Amino acid sequence: MKKFVNDVDQLLVEALQGLQAAHSDLLELHLDPNYVTRKQPAKKKVALISGGGSGHEPLHCGLIGKGMLDAACPGQVFTSPTPDQMLAAAQAVDNGQGVLFIVKNYAGDVMNFQMAAEMMDRPCATVLVNDDVAVERSQHTTGRRGVAGTLIVEKLVGAAAEAGASLEQCKALGDRVNSRTASMGVALTSCTVPAAGRPTFDIGDGEMEFGVGIHGEPGRRRGPMKPARELVDDLLAAILADLKPERGSEVLLHVNGFGGTPLVELYLLYHCAQKVLEREGIRIGRSLVGNYTTALEMAGASLTVTQFDGEMKSLWDAPVHTAALRW
Amino acid sequence: MKKFVNDVDQLLVEALQGLQAAHSDLLELHLDPNYVTRKQPAKKKVALISGGGSGHEPLHCGLIGKGMLDAACPGQVFTSPTPDQMLAAAQAVDNGQGVLFIVKNYAGDVMNFQMAAEMMDRPCATVLVNDDVAVERSQHTTGRRGVAGTLIVEKLVGAAAEAGASLEQCKALGDRVNSRTASMGVALTSCTVPAAGRPTFDIGDGEMEFGVGIHGEPGRRRGPMKPARELVDDLLAAILADLKPERGSEVLLHVNGFGGTPLVELYLLYHCAQKVLEREGIRIGRSLVGNYTTALEMAGASLTVTQFDGEMKSLWDAPVHTAALRW
Amino acid sequence: MNTQDIVSAVEAVQAAILANEAHIESLDRAIGDGDHFINVRRGCEAIVAMRPELSQLPPAAAFERIGMKLLSTIGGASGPLIASFFMSMGRELAGIEQPDTREFAQALAAGVEAIKKRGKADVGEKTMLDVLIPTSRLLQRLAAEGADRESLCMKIKQEAEANMLATRDMIATKGRAHFLGERALGHIDPGAKTSQVAVFAVCDMLTEGAAS
Amino acid sequence: MNTQDIVSAVEAVQAAILANEAHIESLDRAIGDGDHFINVRRGCEAIVAMRPELSQLPPAAAFERIGMKLLSTIGGASGPLIASFFMSMGRELAGIEQPDTREFAQALAAGVEAIKKRGKADVGEKTMLDVLIPTSRLLQRLAAEGADRESLCMKIKQEAEANMLATRDMIATKGRAHFLGERALGHIDPGAKTSQVAVFAVCDMLTEGAAS
Ligand SMILES: Nc1ncnc2c1ncn2[C@@H]1O[C@H](COP(=O)(O)OP(=O)(O)O)[C@@H](O)[C@H]1O
Ligand SMILES: Nc1ncnc2c1ncn2[C@@H]1O[C@H](COP(=O)(O)OP(=O)(O)O)[C@@H](O)[C@H]1O
Numbered sequence A, B: 001m002k003k004f005v006n007d008v009d010q011l012l013v014e015a016l017q018g019l020q021a022a023h024s025d026l027l028e029l030h031l032d033p034n035y036v037t038r039k040q041p042a043k044k045k046v047a048l049i050s051g052g053g054s055g056h057e058p059l060h061c062g063l064i065g066k067g068m069l070d071a072a073c074p075g076q077v078f079t080s081p082t083p084d085q086m087l088a089a090a091q092a093v094d095n096g097q098g099v100l101f102i103v104k105n106y107a108g109d110v111m112n113f114q115m116a117a118e119m120m121d122r123p124c125a126t127v128l129v130n131d132d133v134a135v136e137r138s139q140h141t142t143g144r145r146g147v148a149g150t151l152i153v154e155k156l157v158g159a160a161a162e163a164g165a166s167l168e169q170c171k172a173l174g175d176r177v178n179s180r181t182a183s184m185g186v187a188l189t190s191c192t193v194p195a196a197g198r199p200t201f202d203i204g205d206g207e208m209e210f211g212v213g214i215h216g217e218p219g220r221r222r223g224p225m226k227p228a229r230e231l232v233d234d235l236l237a238a239i240l241a242d243l244k245p246e247r248g249s250e251v252l253l254h255v256n257g258f259g260g261t262p263l264v265e266l267y268l269l270y271h272c273a274q275k276v277l278e279r280e281g282i283r284i285g286r287s288l289v290g291n292y293t294t295a296l297e298m299a300g301a302s303l304t305v306t307q308f309d310g311e312m313k314s315l316w317d318a319p320v321h322t323a324a325l326r327w
Numbered sequence C, D: 001m002n003t004q005d006i007v008s009a010v011e012a013v014q015a016a017i018l019a020n021e022a023h024i025e026s027l028d029r030a031i032g033d034g035d036h037f038i039n040v041r042r043g044c045e046a047i048v049a050m051r052p053e054l055s056q057l058p059p060a061a062a063f064e065r066i067g068m069k070l071l072s073t074i075g076g077a078s079g080p081l082i083a084s085f086f087m088s089m090g091r092e093l094a095g096i097e098q099p100d101t102r103e104f105a106q107a108l109a110a111g112v113e114a115i116k117k118r119g120k121a122d123v124g125e126k127t128m129l130d131v132l133i134p135t136s137r138l139l140q141r142l143a144a145e146g147a148d149r150e151s152l153c154m155k156i157k158q159e160a161e162a163n164m165l166a167t168r169d170m171i172a173t174k175g176r177a178h179f180l181g182e183r184a185l186g187h188i189d190p191g192a193k194t195s196q197v198a199v200f201a202v203c204d205m206l207t208e209g210a211a212s
């Protein structure tokens, strides 16, 4: 394992201290339990709190600030945070309008946030993000994962909350955005969890993992490398089969890198995806290309499509001021 | 080689098309010769043009827009662009106030921009960026390289140009910022030039390249991996020996990732660097952490320190609206 | 069983988990995200560090403290599940100073029930429950039958081992392995493995204690 | 020498460069950034594609066109240098329809001079000039002496080879290898290697042509 690190056990805290110092105008770090809040607390609005395992940076701490999150709870690398973190964060940022948890659908995240919600004596609701179409929906299983679509939920609900939406409205909007968002990814390499010290999976030179998540875990199937064009065809086929957008509908297209793939390739993927959507008669109203929901240094990328409706596009355009997204 | 690519020879053009489409509000792409300009041409100001080999994204095309560059000329991966690109870009964006080329100090970039300048019949000047202290200055050699400090030169001169500075003032400011900026980097892995298809260098599991540039080339020396703290000590020792800032002086600290290093590690490096500067009595007035001047998927990072003087801090704070930097 | 037994059991489990590091880690790398060993180790360390405090408490309170501590230490999927297990055991043993084998078996069953509820899972889903549910049932039966410690522990270990191995042939419907679909076939569930390792460690401690 | 010779020479150089791909590439990977082969190949392809156009031109104009095309095709450090070489040769041959060996040697010397000027470099700096300068000088001397083509080519090749190999023991003061300091010792300069390959290709073409 080759990483910039002092003591693996201190990596998370040292990184959080660096994050806070580099964005001292924006962020405030609280340790033990660990959570990060806006430097300038928001006035009277629903408090948006997210969190999850670390290693997905800039998600979620890089998305704290005006127009997005009020707080985030970072767990150990790829390990969901614990209820005490969520309780402390809620205590810190709730100003009487209630707390909305935005949670990626993993057993660990769901259970920890659930226990926090049960232990809390303030109005709260939870939006579960499960945009990954690589996994089938089912009553009997954990269901689909939350991946890069989470950022989109956080952005749109963040804008609505900033504009004064109620807890119920925020929850309803979050669920709606989630139901109109679909993602799928492919990995070319694994990544190394620092505390584990070796790659989570081994993969051959001509292979890729198709339908992966964001934890360096193997995907739905392993297959031979393909030209980018064909890969994008496959990813979008799955996404569009799920969303079933009508011709002429307008979408947000998000090309998300997993960390180890250079921008030049992400833009090439965007180019390929744009051609497919054009062919399908779907308009790209907004786009986002970059490493936002990462899996440490994993090489790979995911495509996310959100089908706009009503005010969703203007919520995307609403001002945001965070470490990773700003306009 | 595992990359998202269709045809290696088309990678650059397809990526540029994706870049343009993803930022169609900001950028305009011109092909053959290849250059990228602002979508909204600037009114009456010195035209800032940069360029260099591709593979360093978001540098330079991601830094085109209000408050920074007017145009950029992307070469093939790690290969300087050619004079016809620079001439066409100058023709497109010069509005009579003259052209300033911002050029990283590599033989190829220098000669190609020089030939363009010789072939051009408009007022023009060149700022050569050579911030990399891993290489000694010398009369008899190519001298130091331009690395991550280039972004800082482009930001500060960009703000001055936007505020109406003359060509001479822009050139003088660029030279001053360059002389007050020093960088040094370390790589943990090499990267693979797509057309070459294999890593530029091989490196063992416990080794690192110290004093590297941004082209996946070997550094000044190979050494054993060290704790982040010690690495940062070494990098800052070289940087501070060059800049010799007085106690109490104020700096910009830029932790730049080379592409393959996750944010969590970059923030950890920032944390380490901040402690060293604190100990030396140097104030961090502004900071920037992220993958800005990359070498494809190379794992590694560089530290850059710019010693503020006069209006430099307010030029950093001036509004900027590009794909990669915005405030 | 008294609090000293609990503390010894925790130490024994920690040692056993550490001894099985490579195997547990490789299992979560294969069908999970590679952190299960680290999560469980972090939990063990936190509890072992609490020994002085725990020794002062009756078993019920000790279990509750252990549960609360694990809840804020482990995280991930296993954290809330293991925490719920201990907290529920603690509640079940409230007021009982020296639980006998039957009372302990009863409390353990309540703990397993808490995992089922929290995880919305049952046997056959390729999780820790595939070891814990049958093992806990067998313990209750053997305790009711008044089996001697030696044979009880031997049978319990056999049951844990067999059920741990059985997860190899399951398709997961809960936890991360579920995302892999059929690809999880042929791999033992990491949580089932740690559960088996923990069961072994406690049994061995109890029987060694008896032998000495 | 006429334009047909130039076109044939370009084809010969392209073939020789392709045949030496692995070696050239490995040299620029070792002490450069790995693109030298790709850059030169891109240049060769562009010129070979221009054959129909070139055939119509006198040598001077053909060299100038080649130079301009390479200037906008190669990029990197080698692009402006090689382009300057050809443009300067073209200027030197202006008005000469069928340059003889002495005139050609003269033009080649002017081309090498242009590289020196553009690159601000000279012998001993571990660049292509370490091959080009002495080889060009020898060519001028041999041409002045009226050496026959066969022995001229043989001596030129020896000179190019020896000087290419000599870059192995140099520390670079120009180009990317300079950034490596002493680490560049033991590696041949990629530009010196392509220069030697090109010299060989042209010589072999000329002598084969003579033999046939
Ligand atoms: N819903 C559930 N019910 C019971 N056990 C579960 C459930 N989800 C996961 N597990 C157990 O948790 C183990 C994984 O734990 P761990 O790796 O620590 O957490 P994570 O999966 O969040 O990384 C699995 O091997 C499985 O035994
Ligand atoms: N200033 C210079 N003068 C002469 N030759 C040079 C100079 N700088 C570089 N070179 C030559 O260029 C070669 C490298 O070319 P290339 O790899 O195509 O460009 P780059 O170094 O920009 O990647 C070197 O091996 C060297 O021979």
Ligand SMILES: [Mg+2]
Residues within 6 Å of the ligand: A053, A078, A079, A080, A108, C033, C035, C036, C076, C077
């Ligand atoms: Mg985990």
Ligand SMILES: [Mg+2]
Residues within 6 Å of the ligand: B053, B078, B079, B080, B108, D033, D035, D036, D076, D077
């Ligand atoms: Mg190059």
Ligand SMILES: [Mg+2]
Residues within 6 Å of the ligand: C028, C032, C033, C034, C035, C036, C076
């Ligand atoms: Mg796990």
Ligand SMILES: [Mg+2]
Residues within 6 Å of the ligand: D028, D032, D033, D034, D035, D036, D076
């Ligand atoms: Mg090169």
